[in-house]
Amino acid sequence: MTASPFRAEVRSTTDLATIVLHGDINVAAEGDLGAAYAAVGASGASTVLLDFSDTEYINSTGIALIVRLLADARRDRREVRACGLSPHYVEIFQITRLSDYMRIYDDAASAGDVATLTATGGQP
């Protein structure tokens, strides 16, 4: 397994915007993740779904970015959901109690994502 640069895509419907996270989530993801959440804000969606199905590595600085996004979403009265986490990262979300603040689903469909790709953040 080698390091994989981060990028984020945003797809949204009226109610739900999905941020699809690709690659490693570490301190280097800060800019793209922030831009992706800003795009969610512009969409006006009331729920944001973080799709981790293309993420193999999240470190503590990546956890901190998710905490920040969660804080921003709470400020904006926006619900946060997560899907596609490996069992190991589900465990980490439980240990850190991130799971207390975001519901965790197996995949995007079960989390209610029926949207199409409409916008991107980061490099394709």
Add this chain to the structure above:
Amino acid sequence: MTFIESIRRTVGRGAKTVEPDAEPTVAAVPAASQTAPGPAVDIAPTDPLFAYLQAAPGVVDAERLELDSAALAELRGGGVKVIVPLVTQGELIGALYLGPRLSDQDYSTDDRKLLSTLAAQAAPAIRVAQLVREQAVEIQARERLEQEMRVATLIQQQFLPRELPQLHDWQVAAYYGPARAVGGDFYDFIPLPDGRIGIVVGDVTDKGVPAALIMARTQSVLRGEAPRLQSPAKVLERANEILLPEMPARMFVTCLYMILEPETGRVVYANAGHNLPYVRTADEVIELRATGMPLGLLPGMDYPEHEAVLAPGQSVLLYSDGLVEAHDPAGGMFGFPRLKELMAVERPGSDLIDHLLDELHRFVGRGWDQEDDITLVALQRTGGRAVALADHDPDRAGERVLLQVSLPGAAGNERLAMDRVAEAVEPLGLEPARFERLKTAVSEAAMNAIEYGSQNDPAIPVEVEAVVVDDDLVVRISDRGLGGPMGEAEEPDIDKKLAGEQKPRGWGLFLIKHMVDAMEVTTHGTGQTVSLTLHLKGVDDDSQSVPG
């Protein structure tokens, strides 16, 4: 007419101001007394009189000359009536100062012609005399320097080893190339009990005989103390104490002392401000890091001791700064990165030195004036059994080493540390959840080591080691402790973080503690080590340590 009574240097050549007590070469005249010497006035090149005399067509009437010149005022005050410039090939090399005529009459046209003719003939003769004198002084200085260099070289040669040690399974090579001005480089091989051998590479600041004498003294001290004290740290400590009171002002000695156990490849070393040795492993070239103050600077110095093991096929290079600080014609420096790059190519011992010297000569080009001594000592382990470092430490007996690697302390390399450990422990067949937890713990511990211990500096490595001891897997991550010892972190609390009462970061230690069965932080002389333990037996694989 009173005439020249003394010859004295009165003007500087080029842009130099003549020293008031410069050697006498050109003329002055009597003033008040008809037999006493006249004023010995030096004319600075910046004085307007200097330029005036250099361009003057002949004799200059001092009393009628209108110039804002300190020298002119002084000459007039001393009774000088006329000045005769001594110019040859457009260069003012002196002047004759004349006082009043004995008859108190003005200087006649004939007098002036005579003086001009005299000056025109005297000037080249005086210049030739000046040149001969300068050349004699230069030759004398050069001979003195050459003699000094011969003595320095002789001293140096007396103290360098006459032959290289013959070690089974090792190829040893050494090179010493003195600069023209002979610096204070030295190297040595000191036989020690039990077949071990002490290896020294050092450099005395300064050049010539003083540096050679200090080099000789340092080498004597090391040869005397090494067999008695054994430990490199203690040998350097003792050498520092002995040399300190004897060291001339502004001189000191950098020195790396390493003890090699040829049979096992184990090296123990300490450093007194010298260049760090490079080790070429199968994968990379790494530095053997060790710090310490040069010898002879300050009392009571400690020299932390380090260990490494050279496996068969690996080689180590000890060197002085004459190589890395050599310059090419454009002023570029040979530098450490180039040396490291050249080291990376596998070559048997003597070939490595030849290769480095070939590259050096290619770099510096023809007509290179070697600025400093160059010393290279290369040892390559050509055979023998691979012995892990842990095998030498009685406290770590019974450890099975899975991985020992040194990684550059660059941001992002925690991922590399994680991958290397994952690869090394894979054969243990850990349960997938525990395997993933270990990876996260390693990544977090390595990130701490890189961010704090190495301050994200790629040149400051982080060591990662994985061993099996009894029924435990232990991963040790060691850093250089640049950020100081690890403090107690505040327990991260998601509620507080979301409320803005804690920063979003600060999860690293928390995660590590929840990912492994035990975590221990030890601080030592060179930094700190985080040890992560996973029990290999008697664990409930499904257990999760989720806080309530």
